[in-house]
Amino acid sequence: MALKKIQDCVIIGSGPAGYSAAIYASRADLNPILFEGTQPGGQLTTTTSIDNYLGFPVGIDGINFMQNCKKQAERYNTKIINQSVINVCLSNKNRGIHHIFFEKKCINSRGVIIATGSNPKLLGIQKEKKLIGLGISFCATCDGFFHKDKDVAVVGGGDTALSDTNYLSKICKKVYLIVRKNYFKASKILQSYILKKKNVKILFCSQITKIIGNNFLEGIKIFNHEKKTNITILVNGLFIAIGHIPNTEIFKNQLDLDNKGYIIVKKGSTITNKPGVFAAGDVQDPNYRQAITSAGTGCMAALDLEKYLIS
Known part of the structure; x- marks a missing residue:
């Protein structure tokens, strides 16, 4: 009609x-x-x-x-x-x-x-949707301030992920950058900025396998494909930047x-x-x-x- x-x-x-x-x-x-x-x-x-x-x-x-x-x-x-x-x-x-x-x-x-x-593209793991806005975010410039002087993690290897990491490194205590590949897809200039950051720890060949926390994000478990190892890190914020x-x-x-x-x-x-x-x-x-x-x-x-x- x-x-x-x-x-x-x-x-x-x-x-x-x-x-x-x-x-x-x-x-x-x-x-x-x-x-x-x-x-x-x-x-x-x-x-x-x-x-x-x-x-x-x-x-x-x-x-x-x-x-x-x-x-x-x-x-x-x-x-x-x-x-x-x-x-x-x-x-x-x-x-x-x-x-x-x-x-x-x-x-x-x-x-x-x-x-x-x-x-935003999701990681597709348990608790991801539940904790959006409760520690998990897709916008560093929007929500990074809430994690000032705390430890956070960023997922991704492109320009957005590295730009977010660069921004967060200025206000957060430590930033874990989790990259699935063994290389960055981001521009060379962004890579050079990140590689100079002393409070950024880059984890290549890695992916998040578990999100820890019930009412708010408390940490993440990461699997390294190259070393075949699992590690757990405690973070207050997780910024997903995979597109x-x-x-x-x-x-x-x-x-x-x-x-x-x-x-x-x-x-x-x-x-x-x-x-x-x-x-x-x-x-x-x-x-x-x-x-x-x-x-x-x-x-x-x-x-x-x-x-x-x-x-």
């Missing part, structure tokens, strides 16, 4: 990018409809405390922050649908109509803002994606290869992945859409 009225703005996703886009689109009288998706509020709802978002001097709980974003969007009469978009049909024509499918319904819209985010998976499955073969699946946008904008379709937040940002940058691109997407509709 199709909803007969043609909308001006449909937003897919309910993280900082989605709600920021909704607020700006609402204030521009675009009457946005926002789909919350399978994880209303996005990844921030798994964060116990946000300490680095502008305007919150004592921090704020991730769930409360996203609830505030939702209330602000509702204040401007954003229509919020607690459903997931299951498919889309995006028009190639300028001023074309895009079709967004959910349940057994379809919404037709002149403009679409995609803010579906990305999900992210952008939520772009339903946009394949319709939008231009890079080799990792992120939506490609025109430089300095949120414009995709389809007229009237814009992308904001982590779904088009493999580099920063911060709440504040996501919110910024959400604002950009709404402004880009408004300009598209009146041009």
